[in-house]
Amino acid sequence: MTDTGNLISRNAVFARDRFRAGLRINPSGNLTVVGCVDPRVDPSHVLGLSLGEAAVIRNVGGRITPATLRTMGMLGKVGQAHQDSRVPGDWNLVILHHTDCGMTDLAAFPEMLAEYFEIAPVELDTKSVSDPFGSVRADVDVVKQDIPGGPGFLVSGLVYDVSSGLVETVVPATPLG
Known part of the structure; x- marks a missing residue:
């Protein structure tokens, strides 16, 4: 078991060896990644991101739900409040789903999933819960x-294969608006 004492020790190593003072609140990579909470699929590790490069939102399935949209709206307001720290260039939203996702196990609980997505149970087929390629397309559409x-805002959809460690582009970077 990983306990808090172990975490504090690891943090001391991080603070000594890898901490970077002066990072700004806006991501240096103009990047937000929405990914799953599955411990095998940490977006920062899977995508090779550096500290401060991206805002990472994680939830069950890495899904775009009404709650995720509200979170992104709040982050947008924070970013606007710190406009001076924004790096020029396109803003990228990456939706990262993965194979062997526990979300597929939840297909047996349609009422729970409908509540999660804030939709009627009869609409669940539109969410492609059991297919990461279909689900990432569905979420890009949402x-x-x-x-x-508007100009300068892009969205893309990727699927990470937990067997190979490779990421596949399902929806290439597409302008919003």
């Missing part, structure tokens, strides 16, 4: 419908 983009 973003394209629900987030006002």
Whole structure:
């Protein structure tokens, strides 16, 4: 078991060897990643991200739910409040799903899933719960419908294979708006 004493020790090594003072609140990579809470699929590790490079939102399945959209809206306001720390260039939203996701186990609980997505149970087929390739396409579509983009805002969908460690592009970076 990993206990808090072990975590404090690891943190001391981090603070000594890898901590970077002066990072800004806006990601240096103009990047937000939405990914799953599965411990095998930490987006920062899987995508080789550096500290401060991306905002990472993790939830069950890495799904774009109404709660995720609200979180992104709040993050957008924080980013606007710190506009001086924003790096010029396109803003990228990456949706990262993965194979062998526990979300597929939840297909047996349609009422729970419907509540999670804030939809009626009869609409669950549109969420492709058991197919990471279909689900990432569905979530990119939700973003394209629900987030006002405009020039300089991109969304893409990736699937990580937990067997090979490789990421596949399912939806290439597409402009919003």
